[in-house]
Ligand SMILES: Nc1ncnc2c1ncn2[C@@H]1O[C@H](COP(=O)(O)OP(=O)(O)OP(=O)(O)O)[C@@H](O)[C@H]1O
Ligand SMILES: O=P(O)(O)OC[C@H]1O[C@](O)(CO)[C@@H](O)[C@@H]1O
């Protein structure tokens with residue numbers, strides 16, 4: 467059921483609509499996924515398939531509107547769902563999906579409330595969406611539709627999709643949400659349902675593979691700097707002041723690394739990807755003592771997933787099965803206090819945990835643009851007949867990627883990358899490991915993951 471997509475209500479000189487001849491993406495357009503040819507596996511940030519670092523060209527579908535579309539817009543029912551934790555820009559993406567669907571001529575657009583839960587909790591009703599409803603959503607953080615974790619069997623969700631007559635499902639979420647979206651896509655295929663399931667990756671953690679970044683990340687970094695700046699001011703205004711800021715990042719330290727770099731106020735940056743020890747020689751506490759004795763103050767930025775091996779495990783999980791982490795921020799705060807008490811040196815520790823404040827704010831300008839492009843491309847992808855894909859930006863180009871490829875593992879900071887080395891140069895911190903563990907660094911350097 468292919469048709470022609472008119473690019474908006476453009477008018478000729480006489481006020482009559484006309485068809486845009488340019489501006490479409492050709493189905494065979496591709497973007498190159500990797501753009502560096504590494505000469506050696508030891509080269510900074512290298513990702514190699516063999517010791518020679520053989521060059522493998524990997525191409526992905528270019529995103530954007532196609533001249534031929536797969537659905538008849540007036541017959542389409544489209545649904546949007548937002549799952550997982552909050553992220554700046556969710557409302558911007560919802561808004562752009564609705565705008566773009568309406569441009570195609572889709573009339574039947576609904577929001578599924580509170581994540582996947584909205585598909586199976588009978589107390590929750592779908593929300594009709596239109597330009598009028600979503601017009602000002604971008605002015606606020608959060609999700610207009612609500613979010614949730616956990617629950618819902620894929621079978622039941624697909625039963626619900628079938629019963630509601632949904633043709634296009636736009637799924638905004640992180641790794642877990644995308645795993646769900648892929649399972650929904652597979653089940654729809656198994657039942658031979660003509661449903662396009664298209665993802666838009668959402669995560670302040672920036673932990674989705676293959677993409678330059680995910681929406682919400684820039685805003686999170688910018689907001690994190692406010693907390694870092696407060697910690698810096700507190701630390702520098704106190705006698706032997708130590709500021710400690712904990713930021714989100716369950717398994718990836720991107721927010722912590724980028725906020726540390728951009729603020730320029732961090733002396734010690736701790737992320738999940740790089741092991742460290744607190745006690746003993748080469749430990750964080752000893753370096754902190756050195757900073758207090760030489761500079762008089764210090765600021766530490768730690769990702770929530772860092773140093774988990776130093777803490778007692780709770781083994782508890784959230785509703786989605788994600789491990790509930792022990793609080794590394796509180797732990798470090800206590801360790802600093804008792805260390806300085808033990809050596810008889812005054813230390814004034816101020817601990818700031820801005821995590822939810824960072825996640826709940828509205829998107830900044832650069833994320834607002836990214837959300838606009840991703841939201842619009844999600845709709846173009848569905849109309850092109852794609853399913854089981856997600857939208858992203860790779861090497862500055864907008865593309866569609868198969869969901870399994872981007873969620874195979876969480877994307878992590880490569881400790882051998884130039885960016886981590888820039889961070890170390892900026893903070894001036896040493897490696898917080900003793901000689902025995904220094905072999906672990908060598909392992910990390912050679913491991914592209
Ligand atoms: N493997 C899976 N198959 C089907 N559904 C899943 C799977 N993993 C997670 N989900 C569902 O996806 C939704 C979101 O998952 P989760 O809470 O892990 O958030 P997320 O999308 O990873 O976002 P965040 O980055 O905020 O953690 C939940 O409703 C969860 O039940
Ligand atoms: O407290 P919640 O809502 O489960 O979310 C916390 C999680 O959200 C994330 O930011 C991902 O969205 C993780 O880094 C963090 O562990």
Ligand SMILES: [Mg+2]
Nearest residue numbers: 550640641642
């Ligand atoms: Mg997740």
